[in-house]
Amino acid sequence: MNEDVTRRRSARQKHAAVRIEDVARLAGVSAITISRTINKPDTVSEATRKIVWEAIEETGYIPNQLAGGLASRRTRTVGVIIPTVVNSIFADKVQGMTDVLHAAGYQLLLANSGYSPEAETELVAAFLSQRPSGLVLTGVTHSDRTRRLLQNSDIPIVETWSMDDGPLDMLVGFSNRDASHAMVAYLAGCGYRRIAFVSAPVLNNDRAAERLRGYLEAVDEFGLARDQGLIREAFFTLDNGSKAFADLVAADPSIDAAFFANDVLAAGALFEAERRGIRVPDDIAIAGFDxxxxxxxxxPALTTVRIPRYEIGAEAARLLLERIAGRAPDRPVVDLGFEIVARGSTRTR
Amino acid sequence: MNEDVTRRRSARQKHAAVRIEDVARLAGVSAITISRTINKPDTVSEATRKIVWEAIEETGYIPNQLAGGLASRRTRTVGVIIPTVVNSIFADKVQGMTDVLHAAGYQLLLANSGYSPEAETELVAAFLSQRPSGLVLTGVTHSDRTRRLLQNSDIPIVETWSMDDGPLDMLVGFSNRDASHAMVAYLAGCGYRRIAFVSAPVLNNDRAAERLRGYLEAVDEFGLARDQGLIREAFFTLDNGSKAFADLVAADPSIDAAFFANDVLAAGALFEAERRGIRVPDDIAIAGFDxxxxxxxxxPALTTVRIPRYEIGAEAARLLLERIAGRAPDRPVVDLGFEIVARGSTRTR
DNA sequence: CGCTTTATTGTTAGCGCTAACATTTTTGCG
DNA sequence: CGCAAAAATGTTAGCGCTAACAATAAAGCG
Structure with missing residues (x-):
């Protein structure tokens, strides 16, 4: 039985990881030549490269990036912080980043802050200790400590999903305010006058705050009904959308349109309207965002605001790579815009 | 102007990163005491800890985990590979992992394979070179090269989302086959006889393959209509669900129920039914999965299979931590089960 | 052909941290 | 108070890799 245990151990015994020196010995060259073959192949002769790759294959060598990163003071990782992984809108951004960064041999470190600035600070510190080549944040609102951490580090930063005058470094996004304003303008143009707005929680969320602001400004600009009773706040779930809608129509039957800060809320509202026999858009119009x-x-399909989710991620990644390569401009701000998508949930007129 | 440039540079000039030695000097202790204060606080006296933390704060020291990991041969990162970030079902798993791992001071390395075994292999190699403390994979189907890589590394692995006899190491999931079988059994119990099945693409996707298998076995077991014409395959988008549904009802009007391998497809079908005036569940029942x-x-709300998405991630993370701490059992396999959720899209009877 | 230029490979010295062992200080207790 | 045990801190020697410089080989040229 003792023997059995030993056998077991033995079967699971793993070789200590292969080191660069082992590969070098097998290939009959020095360690640096292995390193060059992997990282700077054009500085190694064709013949040597071949021998080295064979030795790498044979040994199953996996370079230790901790050692490599430490020695070269350069890693091929990029950290991304999104508010939540549960919302698929950020998934598209992550996909955009992944596509661009993987092609350049970079890995993604991903974390979600849960819309908490304190959590964001923790994550930034945790990321910085991994010495990433760059960091991508969501939004432009950050705690003082986050700002200090980032300013003391000298890695490139991209903020996303907003527009702002004073970005930390680089910025890729669109104007949430303008987008929201444009939707209200569109609805006003369709003849709606009492337009309710269901905001996402604005606390620590500049995107949500800007969307609310755009709504308020447009309401004034177009002389629409302005009334605190037309405004609600709800965290994005279908169910919350249903509830907010039910609440709005119960409180004020004269509302003729409801604009939601995101499509999930809007869809929830649409489902609720259907359940209650409220016709959309005949009785009330519904518009979303995202x-x-x-x-x-x-x-009916939702009238909404289309935002370049994937492209924001891809462009953020490109900027990061440019900056890493020493080519990017000083403080690039890229506005990727938005688009009003008119569909059946609002009348056209 | 030249001066201007200089000034500019100067303003952006970042201090070289603070090293542990700098903190040690300021605190008047040796470097190892700084290290211990951070990593093994109970081996440092209260008084010293206080002095050290003050020095850390004052200098803004961020430990270099590359160096720490290299020296200690231990990192606090865990790699996760999911098929896609776009499907929110995996988001819940990631959230489960994040919650458990962050509490233990671990970071997540996330990547998506796009359902490609080759991409998975690349990602595994890329992750291994970061020397993570563990790896979490989705599914139990992997390329030979992936298996070899993992077997030669000695880090703990958790496969997820399936059940299997011969896991690489640890396994947390549920039986896709049993779940699919149970749904068909439920539908049969409701009196449905011609049950169509819309599968996810089964190529390189054991979860999808098992769901199809469960359906086929149940069809035989309950003596239901077995016909290739009842089966479709579609990648999960709402639109594909609509199309598959339209295609099914056009090809075979006698179908009395349609079971979809995921809820996104099922919801797409439901929307299509509504557009066509097909009553659910009176004319045809619809069931989903997830x-x-x-x-x-x-x-009507969808009858579906509830799976413990969040819990799979959380349990995978827990197992990993146990194993890292040297406590986990040899080859744990955790079946977290599933649940049939009966709702209005199928008649009850 | 001799000498410069360029391409290729090697040697040395860390990167910033922590394991392991060594030393010093404190504590406990008869 | 003296001494062993325990607690706290320090010293030394790498972890596995790559930058920087050094050495050698190959190529170009008048």
């Missing part, structure tokens, strides 16, 4: 798949799939 | 939010929010 243009997620669901917006186009429901009946 | 129990996403949308499933409960549509009208």
């Amino acid at each position: 243009d997620i798949d669901l917006a186009g799939a429901v009946t | 129990d996403i939010d949308l499933a409960g929010a549509v009208t």
Whole structure:
């Protein structure tokens, strides 16, 4: 039985990891030549490269990036902080980053802050200790400590999803205020006058705050009904959208349109309208924000704001790579815009 | 102007990163005491800890985990590979992992394989070179090269989302086959006889393959209509669900129920039924899989299979931590089960 | 052909941290 | 108070890799 245990151990015994020196010995060259073959292949002769790759294959060598990063003071990782992984809108951004960064041999470190500035600070510190080549944040609102951490580090930063005058470093996004304003303008143009707005929680969320602001400004600009009773705040779930809608129509039957800060809320509202026999858009119009798949799939399809989710991630990644390569401009701010998508949940007129 | 440039540079000039030695000097202790204060606080006296933390704060020291990991041969990162970040069902798993791992001071390295075994292999190699403390994979189907890489590394692995006899190491999931079988059994119990099945693409996707298998076995077991014409395959988008549904009812009007391998497809079908005036469940029943939010929010709500998405991630993380601490059992396999959620999209009877 | 230029490979010295052992200080107790 | 045990702190020697410089080999040229 003792023997059995030993056998077991033995079967699971793993070789100590292969080191660069082991590969070098097998290939009959020095360690640096292995390193160069992997990282700077054009400085190694064709013949040597071949021998080295064979030795790498044979030994199953996996370079230790901790050692490599320490020695070269350069890692191929980029940290990304998004508010939540649960919302698929950020998934598109992450996909955009992944596509661009993987092609350049970079890995993604991902974390979500849960919309908490304190959590964001913790994550930034945790990321910085991994010495990433760059960091991508969501939004432009950060705690003082976060700002200090980032300013003391000298890595490139991209903030995303907003527009702002004083970015920490680089910025890729769109104006949430303008987008929200444009939607209200569109609705006003359709003849709606009492337009309710269901905001996402604005606390620590500049995107949500700007969308609310855009709504308020447009309401004034177009002389629409301005009334605190037309405004609600709800965290994005379908169910909350249903509730907010039910609440709005119960409180004020004269509302003729409801604009939601995101499509999930809007879809929830649409489902609630259907359950209550409220006709959309005849009795009341519904508009959303984000243009997620669901917006186009429901009946009637949701009028919404399309934002370049994937492109924001891809462009952020490109900027980061440019800056890492020493080519990027000083403080690039890229506005990728938005687009009003008119569909059946609002009348056209 | 030249001066201006200089000034500019100067303003952006960052201090070289603070090293442990700098903190040690300021605190009047040796470097190892700084290290211990951070990593093994109970081996440092209260008084010294206080002095050290003050020095850390004052200098803004951020430990270099590359160096720490290299020296200690231990990192606090865990790699996770999911098929896609776009599907929110995996988001819940990631959230489960994040919650458990962050509490233990671990960081997540996340990547998506796009359902490609080759991409998975690349990612595993890339992750291994970061020397993570553990790896979490989705599914139990992996390329030979992936298996070899993992077997030669000695880090703990958790496969997820499936059940299997021969896991690489640890396994947390549920039986996709049993779940699918149970749903068909439920539908059969409701009196449905011609049950169509819309599968996810089974190529390189054991979860999808098992769901299809469960359906086929149940069809035989309950003597239901077995016909290739009842089966479709579609990648999960709402639109594909609509199309598959349209295609099914056009090809075979006698179908009395349609079971979809995921809720996104099922919801797409439901929307299509509504557009076509097909009554659900009176004319045809619809059932899904995953129990996403949308499933409960549509009208009629979708009958579906609830799977412990969050819990799979959390349990995988827990197992990893146990194993890292040297406590986990040899080859734990955790079946977290599933649950049939009966709702209005199928008649009850 | 001799000498410069360029391409290729090697040697040395850390990167910033922590394991392991060594030393010093404190504590406990008869 | 003296001494062993325990607690606290320090010293030394790498972890595995790559930058920087050094040495050698190959190529170019008048």
